[in-house]
Amino acid sequence: MEREPLKYFLHRHPLIFNEVLDKDYRRSNCNVCQTTISGPNYICKECGGFIIHKSCTELSDKLEHPLHPKHPLIHTWQFEGEPKCDGCNGEIKIYHPIYKCSDCNFRLEAKCAFLPLTIQAEIHHEHPLTLVRRCLSLTCDACGKEDKCMFCLCAICPFLVHIECTSYPLLVKHIRHRHPLHLTKSLKPHLNQSDHRLCPLCVKKVNTNYMVYYCSTCDFVTHLHCAANIDMEGEQWERIESTSMLKFEDPGLDESIxxxxxxxKKSKQGEDNIEIAVEIKHISHKHDLKLIDEQLKNDEKCDGCIWPISPPFYTCTQCGFFLHKSCVELPRKKLHPLHQHPLILLTESPYVYKYFFCEALGRHCNGFVYHCDKCYFDLDVQCSLRSDIMNHEGHEHQLILLSTSNNEKCNSCDRVGIIFRCAYCEFTLDFRCATLPTIIRYRSYEQSFILCYKSEKDYDHEYYCDICEKPRNSKHWFYYCADLDFPAHPECILGEDPNMKFGKTYTFDIHEHPLALVDKRKGIHPLCNKCGKSSDGWTFECAKCNFNLHPLC
Structure with a gap:
């Protein structure tokens, strides 16, 4: 029986009930408790973005809480600033729900307001713990962090712990390690080393005098919050109830794919009697592709990785289709440290608008994609080739991929993103900079531009970009042509959409001819033949009959 729309006191529109989560709301958080939505929920069809757990609609609009016994707390929204929650001491983001006492300016986030007052912790402690609010900074006996927030206190023995630390399971399985990780009170009695080890997930020191997650088989040590972290896209870990539930080997890859x-189709004998394929039929193209081992005079992009084409590569001269030899040989299925499921190689975006959003780059792309159909997680080719440990010409030490999202900036561009970090000197690098081509051509210039990592003091020119004529940060990487004495921002050399290949054609049921993806942000903005509105961005265009279609149409 269909439920009547719900009138919820914290929202102006009626809410529609859903027994299961709609795929359009994957990875959505509840607008009330801020935890991930998975089960029954209510959605506002008018706003599109408002979604809450069914259980959260049953919360009272007024609450009496023992942490603030003087006055009742009223359920409302946080409308200004980012004040601290008087429970966990964390910042309350604007438009997040809170329980508030206006007389005393006391605030509790919804997730803190309904914590049980007595907790039986999962961590190594045998006594019940009582929820207390402290005004002094205290050190957690589990993780070793000092905070001024709500703690759980054992009245029987001197044990004090963060609320979030009470729920860490005894066993977890993280995608960055093949064995289970055991919650361990302290490694200090078992180690003949210093009190500190390096956590391979956040690339920071671990104090082994406190609780850690540990694999004795590999001597793998991590912080509690790193091993049980869900900051990145998709679940990074799973709670394990017993060792009988564990799979100790890496997830297998389906042999059929x-x-x-x-x-x-054709091959020739190469050096050392190695057979070289000179003509192939690839799953990405309808015609045969021929091997070319010479540099093209004009600039072309590979249809796989969307990087400038360079020899050796395969091409279809009939269609202007190009693939690097390395892109031809990409595996059909692979595991990547950024995601918990195997990723499938697709030669075209699985989405109706024919491009995808690379989770590592934070950019739209329309080349080959490694895709998870379960989570709608996507990686472009270049990002898929970066493992959890990387060597890069721009830095002298190995770089390690962080499994935690701490809003860290990349040293070479100052952007915040998914980061590789050096354990020796705190150098950081994001995926955009890690995948920059080392040599590139720019427009009609015959000379090549080289990616430069050194300090600007090694060069005589001023800190300006010769393309946009704006200042450059002397600490940031840049492209430089020594013959022309021509320095430039990477984004000025690469263009606004470096991971998009415009001019690629696609077929749609709505039109009888192939449609080419073109950029209409400059110049004439044609009308979309489906919605009738002007196209001032990307559009699909038919050269034969002047037909235009918005990507979302």
Whole structure:
């Protein structure tokens, strides 16, 4: 029986009940408790973005709480600033729900307001713990962090712990390690080393005098919050109830999809009697592709990785289709440290608008994609080739991929993103900079531009970009042509959409001819033949009959 729309006191529109989560709301958080939505929920169809758990609609609009016994707390929204929650001491983001006493300016986030007052912790402690609010900074006996917030206190023995630390399970399985990780009180009695070890997930020191997650098989040590972290896209860990539930080997790759993505039509004998495929049929293209081992005079992009084409590569001269030899040989299925499920290689975006959003780059792309159909997680080709440990020409030490999202900036561009960090000197690098081509051509210039990592003091020119004529940060990487004495921002050399190949054609049921993806942000803005509105961005265009279609149409 269909439920009547719900009138919820914290929202102006009626809410529609859903027994299961709609795929359009994947990875959505509840607008009340801020935890992930998975089960029954209510959605506002008018706003589109308002979604809450069914259980959260049953919360009272007024609450009496023992942490503030003087006055009742009223359920409302946080409308200005980012004040601290008087429970967990964390910042309350604007438009987040709170329980508030206006007389005393006391605030509790919804997730803190309904914590049980007595907790039986999952961590190594045998006594019940009582929820207390402290005004002094105290050190957690589990993780070792000092905070001024709500703690759980054991009245029997001197044990004090953060609320979030009470729920860490005894066993977890993290995607960055093949064995289970055991919650361990302290490694100090078992180690003949210093009190500190390096956590491979956040690349920071671990104090082994406090609780850690540990694999004795590999001597793998991590912080509690790193091993049980869900900051990145998709779940990074899973709670394990017993060792009988664990799979100790890496997830297997389906043999049926591990076959080569191409068939050799013609080959020749190369050096050391190695067969070289000179003509192939690839799953990404309807015509045969021929091997070319010379540099093209004009600039073209590879249809796989969307990087400038360079030899050796395969091409279809009939269609202007290009693939690097390395892109031809990409595996059909692979595991990546950014995601918990195997990723499938697709030669075209699975979405109706024919491009995808790379989770590592934070950019739209329309080349080959490694895709998880369960989570709608997508990586472009270049990002898929970066593992959890990387060597880069721009830095002398190994870089390690962080499994935690701490809003850290990249040293070479100052952007915040998914970061690789050096354990020795705190150098950081994001995926955009890690995947920059080292040599590139720019427009009609015959000379190549080289990616430069050194300090600007090694160069005589001023700190300006010769393309946009704006200042450059002397600490940031840049492209430089020594023959022309021409320095430039990477974004000025690469353009506004470096991971998009415009001019690629696609077929749609709505039109009888192939449509080419073109950029209409400059110049004439044609009308979309479906919605009738002007197109001032990307559009699909038919050159034969002047037909235009918005990507979302």
């Amino acid at each position: 591990d076959s080569l993505p191409y068939v050799v």
